[in-house]
Amino acid sequence: MLFLPVVILWKKNLPIENCEIVLINKLSLSKKKDINKLIDFSEKTLSPIEEAAEIFHQETSFYLDPKRIDYIGAIHSMDTLAAELTKEEIDWFKSQKDVHINSNTLVEVHSIKDFLSKEVEVDWNIMGRLFNLYYAAWNSLSDN
Numbered sequence: 087m088l089f090l091p092v093v094i095l096w097k098k099n100l101p102i103e104n105c106e107i108v109l110i111n112k113l114s115l116s117k118k119k120d121i122n123k124l125i126d127f128s129e130k131t132l133s134p135i136e137e138a139a140e141i142f143h144q145e146t147s148f149y150l151d152p153k154r155i156d157y158i159g160a161i162h163s164m165d166t167l168a169a170e171l172t173k174e175e176i177d178w179f180k181s182q183k184d185v186h187i188n189s190n191t192l193v194e195v196h197s198i199k200d201f202l203s204k205e206v207e208v209d210w211n212i213m214g215r216l217f218n219l220y221y222a223a224w225n226s227l228s229d230n
Contacts, residue, residue, distance in 0.1 A: 093142045093155055094168040094219055097176040102220060103199040108171075108179050109206075110145055111192040138167050145191055148179070158222045166215045168222075 095108040132140065139152040150169055158166040171179070182193045198220070200206045201213065 093138050093150060094166065094215065095150070095171050095175075095179070096168060096219065097171045097173065099197075103197065103202065105198050105220070106176055106195050107198070107216065108176075109194045109196060109208075111194060134165070135167060146193055158219050166218050168219050
């Protein structure tokens with residue numbers, strides 16, 4: 087089952103349907119409620135963004151500086167955190183296809199076009215979070 091990581095990593099490409107997203111295939115998680123256990127900030131001393139960076143590192147072994155993480159907003163009662171990747175970083179994630187990052191995690195990179203064509207099956211929650219991200223990203227382009 088594919089999940090968005092706790093921090094959505096993406097690479098902006100034009101046109102929008104060519105933007106790439108990093109997805110995580112958690113082989114040991116069979117229920118959506120299990121993924122929420124990874125995101126429990128209630129007993130932590132770190133900020134939610136620092137905690138998200140730590141969880142992401144545990145999931146993928148990729149270190150993401152918390153200063154690069156942006157709060158995009160909330161959708162379906164879930165906060166959306168995101169970080170834009172460099173070309174080198176997205177290429178690294180692509181090179182990890184079919185490589186077990188740890189005992190139960192595979193990483194995949196897909197484009198928005200893949201989601202829209204149903205080449206990659208994701209639920210509406212994921213689609214909502216992705217479009218929340220793109221709305222914020224493209225709005226920031228018009229502000230520049």
